[in-house]
Every structure is written in C-alpha cells, then in structure tokens.
Amino acid sequence: FTSGMETFFFASEYGGRLEDGLRIYRRYFEICRVLGIPRVVFHGDYRQTPFPFQRHCENYLLLRRTAREYGVDFCQENVVRCKCGLPEYVRQMREYTGDDVSFVLDVKQQRRAGVQLEEMLDAMRGKIAHVHLSDYTQQNDCTAPGTGGLALEPFFRELRRGGFAGDIIIELYRSGFSSMDELLASAAMVNKIYAGCSVASGSEKEQCP
Structure with a gap:
C-alpha cells in the first residue's frame, strides 16, 4: 500500500520520513x-521531483541492506x-550503487515510457531478477502474452543471454484479458516457449523451438 508513497519516504529532505x-x-x-517471499519490488522516486538521484540511490541501498538481513x-x-522508467536512470543507478542492484523489468511500463525494449534490456543486463510480462495491440497496451505484437522468442533469448534465471509473471490489468x-x-x-529458449553454454548459438 506504500508503493505510491515511496517518493514521500525515500526522496525527502526530512530524516524522520x-x-x-x-x-x-x-x-x-x-x-x-x-x-x-523472495523479493520486494520498489518503484522509487517520481520523475518530476528535484531530490538528487544519487541520494535516492543511497536510500535504496539502505533498504537493500536491510532487506538482506531477512533474506x-x-x-x-x-x-x-x-x-x-528511463534507461539513463537505470544506468546511473548501477553506477551510484556500485552495481549492487536488482531490477524488475516490466515490459508494459517500458512501452508506456516510450522506451525500446532492447534499450531497457541493455541497461538492466545481468541484473534482472524478475519480469512482469504482457503483450500489446493497437487498442490496448497491456494484453495477455501471445495476443499481440511482442515477439516472445527473441525476448526470451535476450533474457537468457543476459544471464536471467529468475521468475516471470504475467501481469495484466482487468481490461487486458477476458477470461x-x-x-x-x-x-x-x-512456459513452453521460455523452456525451449536458451543460449548454448560456451557459445553464442541460440536455441529456440
């Protein structure tokens, strides 16, 4: 319930907050x-706030260290x-945290930010712990995977190439599916496509059904 309050708490000049x-x-x-439960997902600082992003990243590290105490x-x-939501901030976050960071890649949020999926994948490469998956059509930017324009096989291959071994969930709004x-x-x-997509060990050969 506090996801919408993270700027208030963690991008503030008030120590008490x-x-x-x-x-x-x-x-x-x-x-x-x-x-x-293995992870907590953080949204972070709103784009329009003047709070220095490096300090926000320092607060993220404080939360991350605290989370580690509990596994x-x-x-x-x-x-x-x-x-x-923008790749340039993802890259800055990696720099400011000394790469002590894990990312959740949400493909619908990437679309809504007007960012190419390849660019966000590149910015997060090697640090993606979890994926929120959806598809898109001309009428709806968040639909069930397999119903729209997202090419799943190349996407999964890129995840594998970047060392991803985490979980993928289908995350939709109620308007994104019918039943x-x-x-x-x-x-x-x-599940079928992801299980069949891999990058062969020791080579760049891609395998996908």
Whole structure:
C-alpha cells in the first residue's frame, strides 16, 4: 500500500520520513521471511521531483541492506511515472550503487515510457531478477502474452543471454484479458516457449523451438 508513497519516504529532505519509511519496510521484509517471499519490488522516486538521484540511490541501498538481513532481494522496477522508467536512470543507478542492484523489468511500463525494449534490456543486463510480462495491440497496451505484437522468442533469448534465471509473471490489468481460460492458455504458451529458449553454454548459438 506504500508503493505510491515511496517518493514521500525515500526522496525527502526530512530524516524522520526516511526513518518512518524504513520502519514500515522492515516490517514487510519480516513478513517476507515468514512467508518465504523472495523479493520486494520498489518503484522509487517520481520523475518530476528535484531530490538528487544519487541520494535516492543511497536510500535504496539502505533498504537493500536491510532487506538482506531477512533474506529478501530488494528490486527496482522500471515504472513510467518514476525516474527508473528511463534507461539513463537505470544506468546511473548501477553506477551510484556500485552495481549492487536488482531490477524488475516490466515490459508494459517500458512501452508506456516510450522506451525500446532492447534499450531497457541493455541497461538492466545481468541484473534482472524478475519480469512482469504482457503483450500489446493497437487498442490496448497491456494484453495477455501471445495476443499481440511482442515477439516472445527473441525476448526470451535476450533474457537468457543476459544471464536471467529468475521468475516471470504475467501481469495484466482487468481490461487486458477476458477470461481465466485466456490467462491459462497464455501461461501455458509462455512456459513452453521460455523452456525451449536458451543460449548454448560456451557459445553464442541460440536455441529456440
């Protein structure tokens, strides 16, 4: 419930707000440990705020170190309304954190930011821990995978080439699918294609059904 308040807590000149935010997020990390949840997804600072991005990254590192105490990976997502929705901020974040960062790649947010998927993949390469997957049509920019223009096989090959070994979830809004059967069919197709896509060890040869 605090995802929309992260700028308030973690991109603020008021130390008390940072302390309050850290206290709330520590509780999240505790719950994650109890339930076996491996990661917490962070949206971060809004694009329009004047708060120095390097300081925001320092606060991210504070949260990340705290999450590690509970065995939790604290991940930065590319969100269109936030600074890390743009590849240049992703690259800066890697620099400012000494590459101590994990990313969640959300392909619908990348589309909405007007960013090419290849560019965001390149910016996050080697540090993607989780993927939020969706497709798109001319009428809707967030539909079930396999219903639109996203070429899944090349996308999965690029993920594999960058060392990705995490989880992929289909993340849609209610307007993006019509039935549970559609979701199940999409998930089955994604599983089949992803399982068959790999980059052969020790070579650049790509394998995909």
